[in-house]
Amino acid sequence: MTSISSTPTPPPSVIPAVGGVQTVRRVITYLLLATTVIIAASGVSGLLDRLFSANRLEVSFDNYGLATSLASALIAGPLAAVLWWLTWRDATMTRDRASVIWPVYLTIMSTVALLTSTIALFTWAAEAIVNGWQPYGLAVGIVWALVWAWHYWMWRHPSKAPTRLPGAAPAIASLIGLTYAAGGVVWALGQLIDSAVDAALGSVVISDPVWQLMLQGLVWAAGGALLWWWHWFRVGVREQSHGFSNVLLVFIAGIASVAVFAAGIMVALTAILELITASSQPLAVTLEPLGIAIANAVVGALVLVYHARVVTGRSVGVRSATRLASAGVSLAYAASGVGVMVNALLATSSNSLIEGDIRSLLLGGLSALLVGGALWWMLWKPLQASIPERVATPGRRVYLVIIFGVSALVALITLLVIGFQLFSFLLDGGSGESFVERSRQALGLLTATLLVAAYHFAIWRNDRHSDVPDEHVQRIGRVTLVASGDSAELVEAVRAATGARVSVLERADEVQQVPDAAAIVAALDGVEAAHVLVVAGVKGKVAVIRLKG
Numbered sequence: 001m002t003s004i005s006s007t008p009t010p011p012p013s014v015i016p017a018v019g020g021v022q023t024v025r026r027v028i029t030y031l032l033l034a035t036t037v038i039i040a041a042s043g044v045s046g047l048l049d050r051l052f053s054a055n056r057l058e059v060s061f062d063n064y065g066l067a068t069s070l071a072s073a074l075i076a077g078p079l080a081a082v083l084w085w086l087t088w089r090d091a092t093m094t095r096d097r098a099s100v101i102w103p104v105y106l107t108i109m110s111t112v113a114l115l116t117s118t119i120a121l122f123t124w125a126a127e128a129i130v131n132g133w134q135p136y137g138l139a140v141g142i143v144w145a146l147v148w149a150w151h152y153w154m155w156r157h158p159s160k161a162p163t164r165l166p167g168a169a170p171a172i173a174s175l176i177g178l179t180y181a182a183g184g185v186v187w188a189l190g191q192l193i194d195s196a197v198d199a200a201l202g203s204v205v206i207s208d209p210v211w212q213l214m215l216q217g218l219v220w221a222a223g224g225a226l227l228w229w230w231h232w233f234r235v236g237v238r239e240q241s242h243g244f245s246n247v248l249l250v251f252i253a254g255i256a257s258v259a260v261f262a263a264g265i266m267v268a269l270t271a272i273l274e275l276i277t278a279s280s281q282p283l284a285v286t287l288e289p290l291g292i293a294i295a296n297a298v299v300g301a302l303v304l305v306y307h308a309r310v311v312t313g314r315s316v317g318v319r320s321a322t323r324l325a326s327a328g329v330s331l332a333y334a335a336s337g338v339g340v341m342v343n344a345l346l347a348t349s350s351n352s353l354i355e356g357d358i359r360s361l362l363l364g365g366l367s368a369l370l371v372g373g374a375l376w377w378m379l380w381k382p383l384q385a386s387i388p389e390r391v392a393t394p395g396r397r398v399y400l401v402i403i404f405g406v407s408a409l410v411a412l413i414t415l416l417v418i419g420f421q422l423f424s425f426l427l428d429g430g431s432g433e434s435f436v437e438r439s440r441q442a443l444g445l446l447t448a449t450l451l452v453a454a455y456h457f458a459i460w461r462n463d464r465h466s467d468v469p470d471e472h473v474q475r476i477g478r479v480t481l482v483a484s485g486d487s488a489e490l491v492e493a494v495r496a497a498t499g500a501r502v503s504v505l506e507r508a509d510e511v512q513q514v515p516d517a518a519a520i521v522a523a524l525d526g527v528e529a530a531h532v533l534v535v536a537g538v539k540g541k542v543a544v545i546r547l548k549g
Contacts, residue, residue, distance in 0.1 A: 026096060029087055030105040036080035037109065037147065043072025045143040052135030093160045098505055103155075103162035103169075110151045110169040114176060114227075117144035122180065122223050126216040163504040166488070167240045171248045174231035178252065180224025182260070182303060186295040188217030193291035201284055238310065241492065246318050253307035254325030261300030262333050262371050267293035269367040270360075277359065315496075317394045324399040327379040331403075333372025335448040340365030342444035346436050391463050400460045407453040410445065417442040475528040476500040480547075481520075483536040484510055490536070493517035498524060500532075515540045 046069030087096065096102045117140070124137030155161055155169055195210040232238050237245060267289050274286045311322050344362035384390055421439040436443070476498045483490055484507040491502045494517075515536050524532065529546040537543060 026099055026101040030101055033080060033083040034105060034109055036076045036083060039072045039076035040080050041143050041147050043069045045140045047073055048143060049136045049139035052139055097163050098503055100164050103165040106151055106155050107169045110148060111172050113144045113148035113151060114173055117141050117148055122220050126219045129215050130212055167237060168244050170231045170235045171237050171245050174228050174237045175248060177224045177227030181221050181228055182299050184217045184221030184224060186299050188214040189295035190292040193294055197287050197290060249311060250321045250325055253311050254322035255329055257300050257304035258326045258329045260296050261304055262375060264293045264296030264300055266367045266371045268297060269371060270364050273363045273367060320394045323379055324395055327376055330372045330375035330379055333368050334376050335452050337365045337368030337372055339444035339448040340368060342447045343440050346440035346443060349436055385459055386462050400456055403456045407449050410449045414442040414446040476532055477530045479532050479534055480505060481534045482507060490517050490520055493521055497521045515542050
């Protein structure tokens with residue numbers, strides 16, 4: 001007889017979790033790489049600053065600072081180089097390309113390097129207009145610009161670039177550039193308007209020359225515009241249609257630009273109302289915030305109009321999310337206006353505020369209510385809120401749930417504040433301050449919150465009893481695509497058709513006659529699963545495998 005011996009399979013508890021080990025390895029490696037790169041860049045920038053400032057006496061005798069820079073550059077620098085070589089090898093990068101940790105590292109480091117370099121360079125250029133040569137900002141800007149260029153090169157590498165989170169770093173960079181450009185224009189335009197108002201009133205203002213202040217703002221505006229243009233057009237952020245870029249577009253067109261525009265109009269309207277009601281304060285004080293307010297309104301409107309045109313070319317979901325986000329921002333302004341007005345009216349029962357302060361508070365709340373209410377009325381269209389087309393709007397029920405959640409949180413906080421003030425008043429009645437005076441801010445906020453919650457609860461209840469079917473439910477949560485060659489088009493098609501998260505595993509062998517995007521989308525039609533494996537095979541064949549978890 002021949003005996004056959006076999007090695008028993010170890011129980012699941014002792015089988016090594018390779019995926020978990022690899023994940024831990026990636027996290028530790030990239031965390032160490034990021035730390036050493038930051039320390040090395042700090043040391044090199046310190047040494048470069050000394051090179052630019054060789055004639056400065058205080059630098060010549062700063063041995064402690066020199067030792068710190070030398071240690072950071074000569075110790076952390078080589079360590080960063082070794083860690084980078086270990087991660088950049090073909091064997092390692094073949095496994096890491098499909099990992100989410102690799103693009104997360106590149107996104108974080110690219111953003112940190114871009115912020116550090118641009119803030120340093122723009123600040124150096126702006127300060128040079130007034131104070132002349134300042135080498136430290138230039139040294140920091142140059143070193144971190146090189147760090148950013150290095151990570152940008154890795155992000156765009158043809159064979160080692162990450163396959164997940166496509167376009168995340170360029171999209172964030174475009175947002176940073178837009179923020180710089182908008183902020184610089186607001187500052188320069190605000191200074192120009194303030195100067196014109198001061199000249200008209202004959203006021204004497206002791207400050208730097210207006211042309212210097214405007215030029216400082218224009219430095220940030222020009223640098224930010226160049227940064228935004230490069231990523232928005234040259235890199236192609238404008239044409240990206242995946243989830244991250246859509247979220248960014250909704251934030252800019254639906255939240256940030258609307259908030260800036262509404263804030264500018266609100267402050268300007270408050271100043272106008274102060275003039276109409278014959279405020280007792282000096283005219284120069286009343287008109288002081290007018291310049292920045294008008295500049296915010298103008299820049300916010302320009303950004304809003306441009307990005308609204310981009311939104312019109314996107315999907316129905318993106319357009320709906322942008323409109324709902326704008327309505328939410330407008331609602332927040334209107335609700336805060338109601339709260340401030342209630343606060344001001346309750347203040348009339350006490351003597352803690354002088355009459356002028358109560359009026360300013362009331363006019364500020366009225367301005368917020370008028371501006372926010374007008375924008376909300378145009379965006380939400382309450383007279384048509386219950387028609388079937390509006391009820392079926394994608395994301396509407398999510399929006400209502402968010403409103404409920406925020407209202408509940410605000411109401412809870414204000415109730416706690418009111419309760420605290422009530423017990424504080426009962427226990428310390430000798431202070432001479434009434435309960436209304438103690439809690440009028442919380443009472444105003446609670447009033448506005450209850451009004452918002454009551455209205456949207458009525459809308460939500462009406463939606464539940466309507467005959468409009470529920471929103472489309474995402475049937476696939478995640479897709480893992482096995483393909484060869486450039487699969488960017490396939491990823492975009494699958495993501496657009498299913499709304500699922502898509503990751504790519506690149507085949508080692510080349511496949512002839514690979515299926516096109518239409519064939520893969522057709523193969524996924526009707527599939528319902530949390531995780532689906534899609535294999536793009538030879539001769540246009542597509543294999544779809546449902547996975548657990």
